[in-house]
Amino acid sequence: MTTANLSHIFRNPMIPTLHFNYRYFEVEQEGETQWWFGGGTDLTPYYLDEEDVKQFHGTLKKACDKHNPQHYPDFKKWCDNYFVVHHRGERRGVGGIFFDDLDTPSQEEAFAFVQECANAVIPSYVPMIKKHMNDGYGLKEREWQLLRRGRYVEFNLVHDRGTKFGLFTPQARIESILMSLPLSAKWRYKHSPVEGSKEDELMKVLKTPKEWV
Amino acid sequence: MTTANLSHIFRNPMIPTLHFNYRYFEVEQEGETQWWFGGGTDLTPYYLDEEDVKQFHGTLKKACDKHNPQHYPDFKKWCDNYFVVHHRGERRGVGGIFFDDLDTPSQEEAFAFVQECANAVIPSYVPMIKKHMNDGYGLKEREWQLLRRGRYVEFNLVHDRGTKFGLFTPQARIESILMSLPLSAKWRYKHSPVEGSKEDELMKVLKTPKEWV
Numbered sequence: 001m002t003t004a005n006l007s008h009i010f011r012n013p014m015i016p017t018l019h020f021n022y023r024y025f026e027v028e029q030e031g032e033t034q035w036w037f038g039g040g041t042d043l044t045p046y047y048l049d050e051e052d053v054k055q056f057h058g059t060l061k062k063a064c065d066k067h068n069p070q071h072y073p074d075f076k077k078w079c080d081n082y083f084v085v086h087h088r089g090e091r092r093g094v095g096g097i098f099f100d101d102l103d104t105p106s107q108e109e110a111f112a113f114v115q116e117c118a119n120a121v122i123p124s125y126v127p128m129i130k131k132h133m134n135d136g137y138g139l140k141e142r143e144w145q146l147l148r149r150g151r152y153v154e155f156n157l158v159h160d161r162g163t164k165f166g167l168f169t170p171q172a173r174i175e176s177i178l179m180s181l182p183l184s185a186k187w188r189y190k191h192s193p194v195e196g197s198k199e200d201e202l203m204k205v206l207k208t209p210k211e212w213v
Numbered sequence: 214m215t216t217a218n219l220s221h222i223f224r225n226p227m228i229p230t231l232h233f234n235y236r237y238f239e240v241e242q243e244g245e246t247q248w249w250f251g252g253g254t255d256l257t258p259y260y261l262d263e264e265d266v267k268q269f270h271g272t273l274k275k276a277c278d279k280h281n282p283q284h285y286p287d288f289k290k291w292c293d294n295y296f297v298v299h300h301r302g303e304r305r306g307v308g309g310i311f312f313d314d315l316d317t318p319s320q321e322e323a324f325a326f327v328q329e330c331a332n333a334v335i336p337s338y339v340p341m342i343k344k345h346m347n348d349g350y351g352l353k354e355r356e357w358q359l360l361r362r363g364r365y366v367e368f369n370l371v372h373d374r375g376t377k378f379g380l381f382t383p384q385a386r387i388e389s390i391l392m393s394l395p396l397s398a399k400w401r402y403k404h405s406p407v408e409g410s411k412e413d414e415l416m417k418v419l420k421t422p423k424e425w426v
Contacts, residue, residue: 087380087387150394157370158380167300167371174300181363181400188396190388 013145014135016045016052016093017152018125019180022118024111035107037114038100041121042079044093044152046145048202050212052128053094057212060097063120067113075099080209085155090206092155096124144199146186153185226358227348229258229265229306230365231338232393235331237324248320250327251313254334255292257306257365259358261415263425265341266307270425273310276333280326288312293422298368303419305368309337357412359399366398 009015022039043056057076064071079098084091097117102110156163166177193199222228235252256269270289277284292311297304310330315323369376379390406412 087385146397153366153398154370154391157367158377164371172300175403178367178400179402183401184359184397184399185366186397187391187394189392 009129009133011142012132012135013046013137013141014049014132015129016043017149017182018043018121020118020121022114024114035103036100037102037110039114039117040075040079040082040096040098041117041124042083042093042096042098043125044148045202046141046148047198048094048205049128049132052131054212055127056094056096056124059120059124060117061213063116064097064113066116067109071099071113072097083155084159085151086159088151088154090151090203091209092152092206094205094212095209143186144193146184147188147191149182149185150187153181156180222342222346224355225345225348226259226350226354227262227345228342229256230362230395231256231334233331233334235327237327248316249313250315250323252327252330253288253292253295253309253311254330254337255296255306255309255311256338257361258415259354259361260411261307261418262341262345265344267425268340269307269309269337272333272337273330274426276329277310277326279329280322284312284326285310296368297372298364299372301364301367303364303416304422305365305419307418307425308422356399357406359397360401360404362395362398363400366394369393 010017018041020039020041023037025034025036025038027034041060043053045052060076061072064075075097076095078100079095080091082098083093083095102113104110163177163180166172167174193203223230231254233252233254236250238247238249238251240247254273256266258265273289274285277288288310289308291313292308293304295311296306296308315326317323376390376393379385380387406416
């Protein structure tokens with residue numbers, strides 16, 4: 001895949017957007033070191049392909065289960081509750097896993113878990129790129145993708161803790177924080193998909209998260 | 214101007230975007246009624262035409278001066294200090310007037326002033342539409358307009374008090390609050406205009422507000 005191919009691929013509304021982010025924090029306070037891990041992987045489709053979502057969640061669950069059987073159910077729920085466009089009453093996507101303040105059972109084991117999650121990113125996502133990269137689409141589907149990207153912008157700028165923290169921190173690397181914004185986004189007054197349409201099918205899942213695996 | 218013409222006009226990056234909003238508040242507290250006026254008119258150009266900006270500020274100043282010679286300087290400064298994309302260290306536009314909590318000298322006189330401001334909106338703006346509606350532009354200018362509209366989105370979602378208040382108010386009319394978002398916006402990682410370009414000329418004024426009249 002060349003760069004030209006990639007920009008072509010990520011314009012295709014049949015290919016979901018992926019976000020992931022794993023990080024290690026260390027804070028020195030009165031001679032004592034506090035550390036924790038945080039992060040997550042979540043998927044934002046424009047059109048719902050249930051097989052894709054199952055494969056995605058299944059891959060993340062498998063990675064989690066190797067470390068703790070409670071991780072996937074806990075972090076799946078955390079993700080569903082975090083990536084919420086609260087003022088719209090909808091999630092930005094179909095979730096994935098999300099966690100913060102992870103400092104158990106030991107630093108080594110927590111690190112091994114986070115590495116497992118990071119290594120699951122590519123296998124969770126690349127199959128759906130391969131599957132959909134040649135799917136056709138028209139202006140209507142592209143428009144819907146850009147409207148959904150508008151909601152993505154709303155989440156990131158209004159609700160995301162990381163963004164808000166970063167933007168109000170003096171001398172923060174603004175470009176690094178805002179690189180999660182899409183290249184393009186659209187808004188339309190009172191837009192709502194036609195009932196029973198493919199777009200409406202996605203909205204139902206964004207309003208009421210499902211168990212996928 | 215038909216609707217089709219209008220959407221054509223507001224795609225033209227040579228025509229600035231206008232925002233205005235005048236309002237009356239009344240609050241009952243322990244049997245006592247508190248009231249005040251608020252509002253403003255501000256201009257967001259993509260390319261700087263100094264004559265336009267002078268005409269715009271001049272029209273607002275004339276309206277203000279009829280009521281109180283201190284209004285224009287005070288409310289011009291308030292506007293410059295309000296419409297700031299703080300995390301970028303830039304204003305969203307070339308300002309105008311902005312005020313809140315206006316409850317002097319009397320309700321009648323404050324209302325007359327606010328009406329004067331509202332009546333100044335059309336004469337402050339329409340001349341530049343007429344002047345630029347047939348100006349040519351290319352993809353480069355349209356791209357710049359959309360990038361600036363991205364910054365407009367950043368201001369509205371991250372900093373605007375009205376938006377933030379509205380979005381966190383249960384059962385607020387979300388669509389009415391977010392109708393100030395543009396139809397389309399773009400973001401590009403680490404975008405910065407070429408020094409000495411027309412785009413750079415605008416940025417200088419957005420970073421350091423000027424006195425126009």
